[in-house]
Amino acid sequence: MSAKEEILGRIRSALSDAPVAEQTPREYRKSSEMSEEELIEMLVDRLVDYKAGVEVIESAQIPKFVAAKLKDANSVVYPHGLEQQWLSQLPKGITQIADAPGARLSVAQLDATSAVVTSSQVSIAESGTIILDGEPNQGRRAISLVPDHHLCIVPVSSIVQLLPEAMPRLTITRPLTWISGPSATSDIELERVEGVHGPRTLDVLLVRGL
Amino acid sequence: MTQVFLGMPAPGHGNLFEEEPFPQAAHRELGNTQMRKNLRHATHTIRDKRLKVVGELPDWDDLRDSGSAIKNNAMANIEELLLQFEKNFTARGGIVHWARDASEANKIVTELVKATGSTEVVKVKSMATQEIGLNEHLETEGIEAFETDLAELIVQLGHDKPSHILVPAIHKNRTQVRDIFLKEMPGVDPTLTDEPAKLAEAARSHLRKKFLASKVAISGANFALADTGTLGVVESEGNGRMCLTLPETLITVMGIEKVLPQWEDLEVFMQLLPRSSTGERMNPYTSLWTGVTEDDGPQNVHIVLLDNGRTRALSDRFGRTALNCIRCSACMNVCPVYERTGGHAYGSTYPGPIGAILSPLMTGIEAEDNGSLPYASSLCGACYDACPVKINIPEILVHLRGEDVDAKRDTHKLPTQMDLLMKGGSWALGKGKNIGLLEKALPLGRLMAGKNKKIKKLPGIAAGWTQSRDVPAPPNKSFRDWWSDEKESK
Ligand code: SF4
Numbered sequence: 001m002s003a004k005e006e007i008l009g010r011i012r013s014a015l016s017d018a019p020v021a022e023q024t025p026r027e028y029r030k031s032s033e034m035s036e037e038e039l040i041e042m043l044v045d046r047l048v049d050y051k052a053g054v055e056v057i058e059s060a061q062i063p064k065f066v067a068a069k070l071k072d073a074n075s076v077v078y079p080h081g082l083e084q085q086w087l088s089q090l091p092k093g094i095t096q097i098a099d100a101p102g103a104r105l106s107v108a109q110l111d112a113t114s115a116v117v118t119s120s121q122v123s124i125a126e127s128g129t130i131i132l133d134g135e136p137n138q139g140r141r142a143i144s145l146v147p148d149h150h151l152c153i154v155p156v157s158s159i160v161q162l163l164p165e166a167m168p169r170l171t172i173t174r175p176l177t178w179i180s181g182p183s184a185t186s187d188i189e190l191e192r193v194e195g196v197h198g199p200r201t202l203d204v205l206l207v208r209g210l
Numbered sequence: 211m212t213q214v215f216l217g218m219p220a221p222g223h224g225n226l227f228e229e230e231p232f233p234q235a236a237h238r239e240l241g242n243t244q245m246r247k248n249l250r251h252a253t254h255t256i257r258d259k260r261l262k263v264v265g266e267l268p269d270w271d272d273l274r275d276s277g278s279a280i281k282n283n284a285m286a287n288i289e290e291l292l293l294q295f296e297k298n299f300t301a302r303g304g305i306v307h308w309a310r311d312a313s314e315a316n317k318i319v320t321e322l323v324k325a326t327g328s329t330e331v332v333k334v335k336s337m338a339t340q341e342i343g344l345n346e347h348l349e350t351e352g353i354e355a356f357e358t359d360l361a362e363l364i365v366q367l368g369h370d371k372p373s374h375i376l377v378p379a380i381h382k383n384r385t386q387v388r389d390i391f392l393k394e395m396p397g398v399d400p401t402l403t404d405e406p407a408k409l410a411e412a413a414r415s416h417l418r419k420k421f422l423a424s425k426v427a428i429s430g431a432n433f434a435l436a437d438t439g440t441l442g443v444v445e446s447e448g449n450g451r452m453c454l455t456l457p458e459t460l461i462t463v464m465g466i467e468k469v470l471p472q473w474e475d476l477e478v479f480m481q482l483l484p485r486s487s488t489g490e491r492m493n494p495y496t497s498l499w500t501g502v503t504e505d506d507g508p509q510n511v512h513i514v515l516l517d518n519g520r521t522r523a524l525s526d527r528f529g530r531t532a533l534n535c536i537r538c539s540a541c542m543n544v545c546p547v548y549e550r551t552g553g554h555a556y557g558s559t560y561p562g563p564i565g566a567i568l569s570p571l572m573t574g575i576e577a578e579d580n581g582s583l584p585y586a587s588s589l590c591g592a593c594y595d596a597c598p599v600k601i602n603i604p605e606i607l608v609h610l611r612g613e614d615v616d617a618k619r620d621t622h623k624l625p626t627q628m629d630l631l632m633k634g635g636s637w638a639l640g641k642g643k644n645i646g647l648l649e650k651a652l653p654l655g656r657l658m659a660g661k662n663k664k665i666k667k668l669p670g671i672a673a674g675w676t677q678s679r680d681v682p683a684p685p686n687k688s689f690r691d692w693w694s695d696e697k698e699s700k
Contacts, residue, residue, distance in 0.1 A: 009217030198448025
């Protein structure tokens, strides 16, 4: 008998009393009524609590803020589907590298890159969570992981209050990365310390009109 | 009639055993005052944080009700869900393996690693691989496993054992962590201080090269979604993302009970889990992957579905809800027994209130000293109140105590002291007159106590109670007597 057959057989005999579970109640909150301003305020509050840098800006200001946030970088990687114009004001000295199909950066190249700029799919105000799903403007998982500084663009139209509101906006079979602040640990005396293996700096631009 | 043998649930093996009676282990651990101080500090910090973030959600109890029902449904339909998961995970390029027990899982993983030609693996914290003793097994096969979670790293470098499921090094304080790093971490800065941020940075530079060069990673999983074939890992440091993204081969070892019916169920568990475990609104990183994604992440993706006693737990109709556990650790953080004894006293990979039921359910109550675990509780109920999936741990503890008494009776063929105590208890509590009679013996207890009004040693099995504490002498008058005297004098 294969291990699979045997385990399934064990399950059948373990459940020989044929338990019937109750209907699943789903009384928890599934929708919210928050205004755009309230959503922004809540998300900012959560992100600041996680020690992320946050700016609320207009879409026309993106190039200026991207340049300001990345002024200390030597090189910046971006996913090939990112709006090129967002990087248009980066100082000349900063190398810009696109990670594109057929022209992927190696792990060593990513490690030598100081920052990454991506967009994002959906953000949850209540928990301060930004979700990336591998769309061409967000890129492969490795690019938002290896560089030590992640600058993430969050369109205000992509903010919801509750996690259940975010679910319909996700394609679950894509590789998903949920980000709530820069990397952190609570492993020493259960006190949170920011900055371990993931990007130690997370900057977020919340963009109105996007 | 011929009986078709379909496989009876078999007990689990590996690191699931209490090797000495709990009171004995607890007595030794209680002597470690530094550990008790560390634990007290850490568990109290986390309790306050948890209460604060749980209090923020007006629908917390609705989420718990949903979480509990989803899990009950998943366990009732687990065969169908596992098959569905297998089909979907396979359809997207993943490979599914099944392991009856710890040694079979270890063998499968070893073969998979050997097939890559690699002699090193990086690991994301995983309870399942701890349970099966994977690292030790790999070592005997010439494969070195590097733990990458900070707390696991502290435990591994310190040649220690985990004592908590979420924060395995909770029994160490910052100074002890620094000392371990200074002694055991190759190339560590000798001026390292005990500031947690500096310690985290030391771990970062120590592991960075490993992450970037590793070809094989081994992970656990917090969830498997049947209807999509998706796996999820919840973490904080980014070591999980490193392991799940950069290597060519990813091997996940997961207990079969982790399967959830549908992907929408995530919206419940991703609210319950982070708030219950680290007391955060959300953990810094969650990764979800469905088989293989071309051009993104590992291209050889495996999962080992592990039984190792889970079907045995499932066969216990009064105990099977223990399998609903999402390993948040809230129950141990609120447990007065755990806070004092620490995790090592429980022997098994699973300590605290959940361990006290899960270990004997997976191995059978008669295995090693696991029969002593259900007594590692005062039945105060704090664990039940904290549990995000509402596992009624006290009720299962009592059920398992009954099993333990039955098992001992079967082996001794004589009524044990516990039997007599239980009988005595039901006689005493059965009728007011009887307990009244018993109370007449109270002054006898005062005699036992002697001058300092403390009983140092109780007789028989009750001796366990006095092994690490004194019992105050009973009053010379029972409450019932005092009450009737009071009434008369009015
Ligand atoms: S039993 Fe409940 S509280 Fe304890 S670890 Fe499991 S889910 Fe958390």
